[in-house]
């Protein structure tokens with residue numbers, strides 16, 4: 001069984017590196033830190049490498065120990081968390097490739113099974129929820145710190161327990177963490193409610209640009225590099241959800257300029273459109289109702305391509 005192999009590999013490794021996906025969200029960071037704290041408990045030489053992340057998550061325990069770069073080139077073991085594709089490991093893929101053994105623990109539907117051992121459950125609402133099983137198998141004590149990281153992952157990936165991915169186990173899991181002293185309302189407020197002023201300014205720009213297309217079934221907006229310079233903010237978390245929450249919208253599109261003629265796409269769907277399928281066409285993927293990718297071309301071309309692809313998916317399904 002994969003879990004037994006994972007246990008064995010973790011037990012025998014000395015040097016371990018923990019990696020996650022680029023533009024890390026609360027589940028990516030929460031899972032990484034929970035794993036880090038757990039492996040420290042086992043006395044491992046462990047690094048958690050996350051070059052850049054939103055300061056929203058600075059409140060999590062042990063963020064001071066997050067490294068921008070690894071300590072060595074060749075780790076005994078590399079663990080990728082919450083990452084469906086090696087391409088999404090971005091700058092740190094070399095640590096993964098050079099490691100003697102590679103493990104992936106994830107919940108992305110489109111996971112490419114890129115590791116030696118892949119512990120993937122696409123029905124789990126968050127990687128953090130899978131992690132508790134792994135940590136327990138390793139006989140790691142679920143402390144308040146670990147619980148805070150894990151619950152942050154679940155809260156961010158379920159939008160505060162409101163997505164369809166939430167199952168009875170999600171609440172059982174939350175109940176268990178609460179019993180360890182984890183402060184759910186504090187996490188909720190920090191990751192879902194309060195936003196820094198500069199982030200609010202960036203959001204305002206995106207909201208003002210929202211267009212409703214295809215009879216209001218598609219919401220579209222974007223942010224340029226200039227907007228980021230002007231607001232001194234590059235944290236786009238939450239923008240794509242604003243469009244998704246407009247009544248009648250099936251798919252919300254958010255484009256972000258990363259360099260000239262290159263855009264990152266974020267898609268959200270409300271119900272029946274599988275946006276992971278759409279993003280697979282654009283070098284990306286993700287979940288049925290939340291996915292991302294990259295697209296090259298001028299702004300007008302990019303907009304036209306992504307809108308027409310979303311329209312095609314909406315039409316096919318509504319004609320079935």
Ligand SMILES: [Mn+2]
Pocket residue numbers: 027028082107125126127157
């Ligand atoms: Mn996740």
